[in-house]
Structure formats: C-alpha cells, structure tokens
Amino acid sequence: MPELTISPEKAAFLIEKAREFDVKEMGSDPDSGSNGADDEMTDVLEDNGRDPVQQELTGFIGALTEDEQIDLVALMRLGRGDGTLDDWKELRREAAEGRDGPTASYLLGEPMLGDLLAEGLGAFGIDWTDEPTSADSSSPSERSEDHRIRG
Numbered sequence: 001m002p003e004l005t006i007s008p009e010k011a012a013f014l015i016e017k018a019r020e021f022d023v024k025e026m027g028s029d030p031d032s033g034s035n036g037a038d039d040e041m042t043d044v045l046e047d048n049g050r051d052p053v054q055q056e057l058t059g060f061i062g063a064l065t066e067d068e069q070i071d072l073v074a075l076m077r078l079g080r081g082d083g084t085l086d087d088w089k090e091l092r093r094e095a096a097e098g099r100d101g102p103t104a105s106y107l108l109g110e111p112m113l114g115d116l117l118a119e120g121l122g123a124f125g126i127d128w129t130d131e132p133t134s135a136d137s138s139s140p141s142e143r144s145e146d147h148r149i150r151g
Contacts, residue, residue, distance in 0.1 A: 001124070002088040004075075006068040008126050011075065011117060014060065018107075019114035020053045054108065061104035069103040070095045072117070076110060079119030 004011070061069065073095035077083065083091045107113055 002085065004071055004124065006064065006071040006075075008121065010064070010068070011072070011121055014057065014072065015114045015117045015121075017053055017057050017060070017114075018117060021057060021108065022112055022114055057108060058102075058104040061107065062102065064103075070099075072107060073098070073103060075120030076107060076113060076116045077120075078123050079116035079121075080110075085123045 061072065064072070070092055074088065074091040077091050077095065078085070078088070110116065
C-alpha cells in the first residue's frame with residue numbers, strides 16, 4: 001500500500017475546515033449592512049472574500065511541505081474518482097507536474113473539497129469521523145483519545 005507524506009491528522013483538520021468553507025454561498029444577502037439578528041445571520045454563510053476559514057485554510061496549506069501539498073491534490077483527485085489507490089504514484093506525479101499556482105487556490109476551487117479528501121483518506125483505509133480534531137504536531141500519545149482519525 002502506498003504511504004502518505006501528509007499525516008492523517010493534518011488531512012483531517014483540512015477536511016473539517018474545508019467542510020466549513022464548502023457551506024459558504026455567494027451573495028445571499030444583497031442588502032447587508034443592517035443588524036445581523038434582523039437578517040437572521042445570513043451573512044455568516046456568504047463567501048465574501050474576507051472569510052476567516054478561507055484565510056486559515058490558505059495559510060495552513062501554504063505552510064505544508066511541497067510533498068504534503070502534492071498528497072493533498074492527489075487525495076482530492078483520488079476521492080473525486082480520477083484513479084484508484086493502485087494509481088497513487090500516477091496521481092501524485094500528475095499533481096506535481098500540474099503545479100502552476102498556489103495549491104490552496106486550486107483546492108479551494110474544488111466543490112465539496114472536504115468530502116473528496118475524506119473519500120481519498122477512505123481509500124487508504126483511514127476512517128474519518130465527525131469528532132473534533134486539531135492539526136497540532138504532538139504525538140498521538142500526547143493527544144486525547146477524541147480523534148477524527150481511525151485506521
């Protein structure tokens with residue numbers, strides 16, 4: 001079985017954040033500017049370019065190594081059905097050769113990124129659940145037993 005250069009914990013953190021980002025929508029409240037409570041807080045679900053989740057995702061992905069970023073693109077493509085686990089080397093090669101801009105911009109342009117990354121991890125036999133996680137760098141024994149990753 002091929003190995004991932006990105007840790008499952010980092011991938012799970014990105015899945016969680018990508019799913020937060022995926023629920024955003026364009027301009028649902030064109031008359032924004034009034035009281036948020038009166039608008040039923042619809043602005044929180046708008047993608048207005050100043051989204052802190054997008055900024056967090058962009059910063060986190062940008063801080064990853066080149067190999068980890070290549071793995072993310074390959075995981076997304078694996079989850080999208082562009083290949084199987086047997087095609088992992090080819091998916092990684094294509095991801096590496098296709099790099100022509102920021103990886104975060106490319107990935108965030110993919111609808112349902114969180115689901116695709118989760119599917120990609122699933123192909124590796126890593127079960128991603130809906131329990132909270134963080135992308136800290138401590139060892140698994142230092143973290144609580146409340147993880148998103150089980151494999």
